Amino acid sequence: MERTSAIVTALRSRNFVIGGALSLIFVFLALLSFIWTPYDVTTLDIAHKLQRPNLSHWFGTDHFGRDIFSMIMVGARTSIAVALLAVGMGMGLGIPLGLAAAASQGRWLDEFIMRGNDLIFAFPSLVIAILITAVFGASAVNAIVAIGIFNIPVFARVTRGAALSLWSREFILAARVAGKNTARISLEHILPNVANLLIVQGTIQFSLGILAEAGLSYVGLGAQPPTPSWGRMLADAQTMVSFAPHLALIPGMAIILTVLGLNLMGDGLRDLLDPRIRNARS
């Protein structure tokens, strides 16, 4: 009963529905590209280059005669994979750090972790990402690491902030009295109570990750050719905008719609998961 009502509330949230639908479309295209694309994205067909969108090439062809729709599909895969792994890395390292900082609040470990976070925060993230990929070479893996590093402090901060207020609550005191140690309390009582927040933050970071991946591959530091990526499609299209605008418009729209979808979904999720708003509605 409670479950159905949650789904109904979710479907009533316009942000969540639109955002979720947009995100799902791109996830679906990315997954579909593993088994099927209209054309092979590594095969060049220079005789049929720069075609406008038509029936056989829905989004037209690029300057090498590759099918743009197929490239968008595989590009979605690249973007989603990089962003997902980068956010995963940020969560995997950031959340334990945040929990540890909150548990040892005020002591040197807390200071150490949070000042380390400040240090990473102090650098413009894209510039450091460019530095990392420039030093270690341009590849999708290095792009993941570069974007992931900047997700660590985000999650550490959100986790610590939310966890701190919980540590003074009665149920935590009860757990303490029951003899549970700090690590167990963090895992069993703190983490489940900050999970909602982390899911919302994760969605937002995911959309930022997609943007960062597009930015890195735009400057040539993301996935390397022949793997298609939206950012590089944009960069390649740059000099051709004046006579073949669809080359830039289509990957540009793909980036906008994905990021918009994820942000809307994040907003929707926040509204749904925030108990105050949820209770106010019902």
Place this chain on the structure above:
Amino acid sequence: MSNFKTKLAVASVAALISGLGVANAANSDLTLAMQLEPPHLDPTSAAAGAIDSVVYSNIFEGLTRFMADGSVVPGLAASWNISGDGLTYTFSLQDGVKFHDGTGMDASDVAFSLDRARAEESTNAQKALFAGIADVAVVDPLTVKITLSEPNGSFLFNLAWGDAVIVAPESIKNIKTNPVGTGAFTFVDWVQGDKIEIARNPDYWGEPAKLESATFKFISDPTAAFAAVMAEDVDAFAGFPAPENLPQFAADPRFQVIVGSTEGETILSTNNKMPPLDNVKVRQAIAHAIDRQAIIDGAMFGLGTPIGTHFAPHNPAYVDLTGNSNYDPAKAKALLAEAGFADGFTTTLKLPPPSYARRGGEIIAAQLRAVGIKTEISNLEWAQWLEQVFRGKDFGLTIVSHTEPMDIGIYARPEYYFQYDNPDFQALMKTLNATTDAGERTKLLQKAQTIISEDYVNGYLFELAYPTVANAKIVGLWENAPTQANDLTAVYWKD
């Protein structure tokens, strides 16, 4: 606040007036854009072609000089005599030539320049040009006698290079930032990262420049280049970097598009010492796997002439050897199998920034993949490319355009970055250098072209075209690029 406003008003009026001034003076001023900014302005101590693009023939002159069609004509040397054995060149210099700082140019400056270029500690990028000089003697202020250790059929050609220009001992110290030459233009100012300004030399010894002043502007980004020309911020763009935009300029009556030839052999440069590329069968397979026309169409939007060897097609001695490496993927596969790589192999493909390399690289990678050769593409900036590929020789394949004129001699240098070591070819080049008879030289050059083509030293792709986009009213720009230069001495605006 009101004070600020007044200042602003004055400033904008001033800007307006100066703007009008520029518009009125447009008939004697030219802004020419190019992609690369020179690192400094001494053509005699660096390989960077961008230096010559600014100073060659405008600021500095040599004893001989290139014309737009590639011919060599007298420069600071009015005439010369060559002894019967081809060993002694006696140059009579132009009378009354002055450097821009007012000092006279005479035989001692010529001796100084050539001795400096060929000295042990010289940093000249083309020392080979001067290697055959045994002695430079000052006969009288207007006569120089150069003795060679062996006859050299291309000596007058060598002296026309930007690396062989005449400089003065009085101004050599600051030549990199304040070049003082004998040319029709004097150096005025260099705003690093932006532009270099030159002005007409009123005391020029020859026919004075038609322009009063000229500005070289540096725009590296192809998109910005397109915008700058379209908005008429620049009057001309020499070596326009985005061939895909040329049809638009050609269709616009405001502009003229000049597509000339260059000395740029664009090649899939191959590390001849790195297995399995040291196997001639593998290199031949690569050659047959490549479809040149697809590269010219896909990367250069149709600009470029296919080549089958390392030689400029517009040169009379060129032999068309494209048949040696016609597009035949089936043959490529068979050759790979013969060489023991039936399942293909993996190598690196390192690409410098120009679009012929970046786009051409993607096309070549796809073509090689079709016959089973996998390439790991990495895009490098020029500095990284020079470091890793050119000096470090750490590469399997790379794409680059060799823009020096008549540079087939690099195949006789086993230490050169693609590391081709063939004693027969080296002997042939020795013979060529010692031959002065034109017919005999042509035969030797053709033999040289054939050897490197049949050894499949590199993948020979196409001769780079040289597109210039200019205001339709500009006359006198070089159409071709026989050497890296933007000779503005004969440029003018028609009404």
